[in-house]
Amino acid sequence: MEVDKxxxxxxxxxxxxxxxxxxxxxxxxDGKLFEVSKEAAARLSTxxxxxxxxxxxxxxxxxxxxxxxxxxxxxVDYCNKHANSIPSAALISSSISFNTAPFKEPExxxxxxxxxxxxxxLFDLVEAANFLGMERLLDVTCHKISEMMKGKSPDQIxxxxxxxxxxxxxxxxxxxxELAWAFYDD
Amino acid sequence: xxxxxxxxxxxxxxxDDDGEEEQxxxxxxxxxxxxxxxxxxxxxxxxxxxxxxxxxxxxRRAAREEPALWRRxxxxxxxxxxxxxxxxxxxxLAVRRCLRWCEAFSADDxxxxxxxxxxxxxxxxxxxxxNVICKQDLNDAIRKFTMLEELELSLxxxxxxxxxxxxxxxxxxxxxxxxxxxxxxRLNKYRFHWQSQFGDDEAMEIARMPGLRSLQLFGNSxxxxxxxxxxxxxxxxxxxxIRHCFNVEMNEEMRAKCxxxxxLRLPEDSxxxxxxxxxxxxxxxxxxxxxxxPDNIGSxxxxx
Numbered sequence: 001m002e003v004d005k006x007x008x009x010x011x012x013x014x015x016x017x018x019x020x021x022x023x024x025x026x027x028x029x030d031g032k033l034f035e036v037s038k039e040a041a042a043r044l045s046t047x048x049x050x051x052x053x054x055x056x057x058x059x060x061x062x063x064x065x066x067x068x069x070x071x072x073x074x075x076v077d078y079c080n081k082h083a084n085s086i087p088s089a090a091l092i093s094s095s096i097s098f099n100t101a102p103f104k105e106p107e108x109x110x111x112x113x114x115x116x117x118x119x120x121x122l123f124d125l126v127e128a129a130n131f132l133g134m135e136r137l138l139d140v141t142c143h144k145i146s147e148m149m150k151g152k153s154p155d156q157i158x159x160x161x162x163x164x165x166x167x168x169x170x171x172x173x174x175x176x177x178e179l180a181w182a183f184y185d186d
Numbered sequence: 187x188x189x190x191x192x193x194x195x196x197x198x199x200x201x202d203d204d205g206e207e208e209q210x211x212x213x214x215x216x217x218x219x220x221x222x223x224x225x226x227x228x229x230x231x232x233x234x235x236x237x238x239x240x241x242x243x244x245x246r247r248a249a250r251e252e253p254a255l256w257r258r259x260x261x262x263x264x265x266x267x268x269x270x271x272x273x274x275x276x277x278x279l280a281v282r283r284c285l286r287w288c289e290a291f292s293a294d295d296x297x298x299x300x301x302x303x304x305x306x307x308x309x310x311x312x313x314x315x316x317n318v319i320c321k322q323d324l325n326d327a328i329r330k331f332t333m334l335e336e337l338e339l340s341l342x343x344x345x346x347x348x349x350x351x352x353x354x355x356x357x358x359x360x361x362x363x364x365x366x367x368x369x370x371x372r373l374n375k376y377r378f379h380w381q382s383q384f385g386d387d388e389a390m391e392i393a394r395m396p397g398l399r400s401l402q403l404f405g406n407s408x409x410x411x412x413x414x415x416x417x418x419x420x421x422x423x424x425x426x427x428i429r430h431c432f433n434v435e436m437n438e439e440m441r442a443k444c445x446x447x448x449x450l451r452l453p454e455d456s457x458x459x460x461x462x463x464x465x466x467x468x469x470x471x472x473x474x475x476x477x478x479x480p481d482n483i484g485s486x487x488x489x490x
Binding site: 119120123124126127130138139142143145146149150151152153154156157158161162163164165166167171175178179180181182 | 209210211212214215217218220221224225227228229230233236237238240241242243246270274275276277280
């Protein structure tokens with residue numbers, strides 16, 4: 001009885017502590033733990049915002065089985081950096097507005113943040129951003145990827161990303177004809 | 187020397203910017219579809235149509251068969267697709283294939299007119315001197331955009347000869363007639379010119395858009411009577427931006443008429459959050475408080 005009561009109190013204390021904490025702990029697929037600002041996580045990730053609001057955040061590390069430690073470290077690093085930067089007015093949209101505006105250019109620190117990544121790390125980070133519903137991080141990573149593709153032919157893009165040309169002869173001919181006006185004219 | 191293990195042969199080796207070799211092990215062709223769409227969806231149309239959309243089977247399938255990818259299309263400044271688009275039927279075909287699903291189209295400084303987009307709800311065009319969209323084409327296209335809810339036509343320089351002699355008023359008339367669902371309208375001049383008569387003609391057409399909730403008229407030469415007509419005609423108007431419309435005098439009567447608006451930006455208000463470039467206003471030479479005008483007043487009347 002006494003023990004149970006104690007347990008309950010401990011549980012209660014833990015819950016209160018959890019609610020008071022301004023960070024959340026995330027656990028990568030390979031079991032590494034990362035702390036991230038609760039405010040930034042909720043603001044930048046729709047998935048984490050949902051988990052925080054729904055109380056499904058685990059004090060001992062919320063399992064994110066789809067994300068490896070390197071990618072999760074980058075995600076957390078991005079969130080924490082974002083928490084310290086002044087939100088750009090451009091990110092705040094009004095209710096009656098044109099919604100066709102292209103995404104805003106990455107800020108200087110965001111550019112540096114993705115520039116240092118290897119291709120593999122960039123791949124993992126895009127997947128993680130997409131999985132976590134992080135619109136802004138998707139914008140920033142995709143902007144980087146698009147820069148790597150800009151002005152390049154399909155051949156050149158295959159080379160950059162090490163993608164195999166998986167077309168049949170017939171398909172290649174079809175594409176060649178379709179793009180004859182752009183790359184294949186002699 | 188011992189030969190490399192086979193699995194390393196299959197890994198790609200690319201050089202990064204510093205010339206250092208980098209091992210690549212991720213399968214970019216195998217990106218999950220939703221991630222792939224997130225990536226392709228953020229590319230410039232030209233980069234998909236000319237490159238990424240043909241890299242491998244999964245990417246090509248996504249670029250050709252996923253309507254979600256083409257709901258919003260933005261074409262940036264100096265897109266190299268522009269030149270092709272003007273001269274190559276193949277390029278027009280490729281662009282039109284994407285436009286089938288387009289709901290929101292925006293372009294800076296290009297020759298594109300999404301005339302093959304039956305679903306279009308939003309259209310933003312920045313018109314420049316290099317722009318070869320002729321006003322007849324623009325008006326014809328707008329006649330087809332009966333679903334349009336948002337429209338922006340902004341002039342990016344004085345020399346937009348296309349819009350000489352009041353043709354924007356004609357375009358406004360077409361919009362008023364063809365786009366009953368229009369909620370947001372932006373019609374921005376490059377600079378205010380006190381002597382232009384066109385502003386009033388445009389305003390009288392805008393007054394016939396009763397569904398408008400948001401209106402931005404930068405540097406327009408409309409006068410108080412025309413603005414009053416807009417406020418009377420656009421009964422649902424909530425937001426109005428008339429910055430640099432220096433022919434409007436915000437007297438007591440006009441202020442009373444504007445009282446129902448939720449957002450109001452006045453002629454003299456700050457331009458800090460204005461997204462486009464604009465020119466120094468040409469004020470009436472004798473008016474008090476005329477801002478310094480570095481340009482030669484009296485030249486180039488045609489842009490009014």
